[in-house]
Each structure stands twice: as structure tokens, then as C-alpha cells.
Amino acid sequence: MLSFLENVPLFKGLPADQLGRIAGIGVSRVYRRGETVFSDGEAADGFYVPMRGRIKIFKLSPEGKEQVLHIMGFQEPFGEAAVFSGGRFPAHAQALEESLLIFFPAPAFVDLTRHDPTLAMNMLALLSRRLKQFAGLVEQLSLKEVPGRLASYLIYVSDRAHGAALIELDISKTLLANVLGTIPETVSRVLGKMATEGIIEVEGRRIRLIERKKLEELSQGASFYDEGGGAR
Amino acid sequence: MLSFLENVPLFKGLPADQLGRIAGIGVSRVYRRGETVFSDGEAADGFYVPMRGRIKIFKLSPEGKEQVLHIMGFQEPFGEAAVFSGGRFPAHAQALEESLLIFFPAPAFVDLTRHDPTLAMNMLALLSRRLKQFAGLVEQLSLKEVPGRLASYLIYVSDRAHGAALIELDISKTLLANVLGTIPETVSRVLGKMATEGIIEVEGRRIRLIERKKLEELSQGASFYDEGGGAR
């Protein structure tokens, strides 16, 4: 576990003995595909860092509609906010696939943080970045229509692959719909329309970006999971 | 300024000498109604704490549509996220009225935070609470229709006034529309409809909640600026 933890950005720059203490309070847990990690409103007793697998963080409406806030993977902590503001998880977390998570109990971790300025600053940086991502998400959901959000997402995936024109979605289109704040039918239709217009080519989860320019116009500059904003 | 700072929640629990240092790096600035405090994407050189007045934090679409993320008032810091994740403000900030802000330059404040665990923990708590609020905002915008959001807002204002049935909006309906992710026309119509149905009475900015039960049904439990969530 130590060799994993020392590469987690949240723990960057920490001396070996401190990493040891962190490893000392961490507990690994395995979750099956579809298994719930925690639920909205549940008392928060700690947070998690994935070693393997991916976790969907989402809100649920009473009617069962779901809005994905984040998909957390390798080395991406989640549930930390609940640890420092005392109390309850603000959303649901569910494993998208078999996942191995390291769980850190809140009281012990808060204690370590209080006595380690580097760890505290790392955590402040993490929460701050997350806050910016949320501002970007709100922007997407409130100020853009579905084609714009979809275009943003495609560009985001392409950029993650160093700007490749041929991309492969790593989530189902149903899940993508819940990320974009819409439903599978609408995703299907919008992808179809873009394909008809020659902007993209779709073959299952494989999508080729033909006219990146047009996508960038639709996305209006704001990208999905990074800060968004930028002088405009 | 000291007597103001010592009551700011962010600075609670700090010893007098530390408060003195914080006061030492703080600079007061006055903003006129409508004046810009900072802009989306601008390099962040510090953050602000209002002593007087209110500041609107918002995102802007290229077409000029605006989504309000927060309205910050007395003792509510804003712009802190940019300080700890380095870089740029993720949204616009504009004074709603004549405001007096204390500005804290990023480098000096980060330095104080690094050497003061209590301040660091307070800041972690603040960012965490903010994160939960964002999760609530996303929930509102993505999972609820306008009547639901409006009902949430009315209940929020009422609760802030200790559950009073007669409330007074402290923002214009146009601004309220931008908080709710809609437009003034729609706010007008929905208020009208609720009044017709006998759920509320509207007289300018004064609104009487007649059937709180109905509003709570519409709002589906989630309230606006607090964590939302809760076991359901």
C-alpha cells in the first residue's frame, strides 16, 4: 500500500514517516460492480482513495433521475469534504466496476492533517480544485444545451488522449447521459444528428471527431472536468 | 478591522497575535454598486471577506445569460478556492450594492495558513461546506423543475427568518431568476401560478407562505444553500 500512497497527488511531498502513519490508518476494501460505497445523507466516517476501479458520485431525485457529479478513478480521493465539514456525505457513491479502495477514518486522518502543514495544504489544493470543477459543472448544466455539453465532453475525452481524433468512450451512453444531465434517448439523438451533419462518426463507443472546430464552437470554450473559465 | 476579523467564522479560535498578523496583511477596499470585483479566468491574487454589502458570484454564457453560484454577504469569504489551487478565479464577482471588502493577498495568506493548523482546519471546513453547497446547487438545477427550485428558495428564506410565514425577498426577482437558473418571465409566471393556487400570496417582494406543506412537497426536501441531502 505504501508504494501506492506515495504516488497519490494528495500525499505528494510527505516524508516517509508521515506516509507510514497514513498507511497505518488506511484500510483496504473491495467493492463489487454496482455496490454502494456510501449514500447521500449518511453519516461520514472517513473518505476513500481508489487503487483500482472507478466510483460514480451522484445525486438522486425522488423520481429516480440521477445526476453524476464525478467519476473517480485511480488516485482520486472522494468523500473528503464530509470529513472536514463534519457530518454527512452530500451524495451517493457506487462502484462502476470491481474496485479496490483505501478507506481513511475521519478522526485519525483529521488528526494527521492538523499536525502536518504539507498534508493540510495538499488537501486545501484538492478541495479548491474540486470547487472549480463544480463551478464548471454548474456552467455546463445551466448555461449550455445538450449538444454543447456533449461537444464539451467529446473534446474533454479527446484532450485526455492527447488530442486524438478517434476516441473511445470509457462509460456507457446511459451513464454519459447522467453525466450530461440528460437521458439516453437524447444522447442517442444528438449523436445521430452530429453524425448526419458530418461533425463526427459514431460506431458503438468509438467516435471519430471529424470537425473539431464545429465541436469547439458548440462547446463554447468551456471544457468539462477542468476549471472552465479562462479569459473570454 | 480586528474586532471584525475576530468574529469571522473562518478566523474563529485563533489567538490574538495570529489575528493581528491576519489583520496586518488585510486591505480594505470599497466597491460601488455594480462594480466588478474580479472576472472569470482572471489571475487570482487573493481573496475577499465582506464587512458590508453583498457580492454576486456568477458564471456568464457567451450569450450573456448568467447563473449565480452564490451571494456572499457579511463575514462570508469568497475567492478562496483560487488562492489554494493556484491560478485563476473560476467565476465573476460583482458588488450588488456599495460594499466594503477586506482583501487578503494570496502569498501572505497561504504563508499564514501553512504555519497555523487552526487556520488551515478552518479553511478546510469552509471549502468543504462550500463543496456541499455546490452539490446541492447541482441537484437543484439538474433534478428539479423551476417550481421546485422556487419553493426551495422560499423555504430557505423563511427558515433563515426562523420559519416566518411572511418573508421579504432581499434580492430582485430578476436576480432570483439567475439564482434559480431561469429567467424573470418564468419566475413571474410560477409565482403567479402558486398565488392562484392559494399556496402563497405575493405583494412585490413580500411573500406570505400560506401552504408550507405544498411548498415542501414541491421542493422535495432539498433546500438551497445548505447541504441538501439528508437521509431520504
Add this chain to the structure above:
DNA sequence: CGGGTACTTGACAATGGTCAAGTGTGGTGG
């Protein structure tokens, strides 16, 4: 007193959600 803004109301349009039906596919258990 004048001008700009806030607010309201109406007619209309469009985005996108609902419901329904049908196809394909992967995983599991017999």
C-alpha cells in the same frame, strides 16, 4: 420630471423529456 430598469402578461417556438416498441449483446446459470 425623465429615463432606465423591474416586473408582468401574452403569443409562440423549441428544447428535451416521456412513453412505447424493437434490436442487439454480454453474462450467467443450467
Add this chain to the structure above:
DNA sequence: CCACCACACTTGACCATTGTCAAGTACCCG
């Protein structure tokens, strides 16, 4: 190893919510 089932995906018809455009009134500030 195969059959079946659940689920992902697609497409069509329909409709609800809400945004756009336009016009008119009221009101606040200078």
C-alpha cells in the same frame, strides 16, 4: 456450450416545460 434474461441502445410519436419576443405598466433614482 447454449439459452435466456437483463440491460444498453435506438427510433418514433407526442407533449410539457420553459425560453424568446414583444408590449405595456409601474417604479425608483437622479
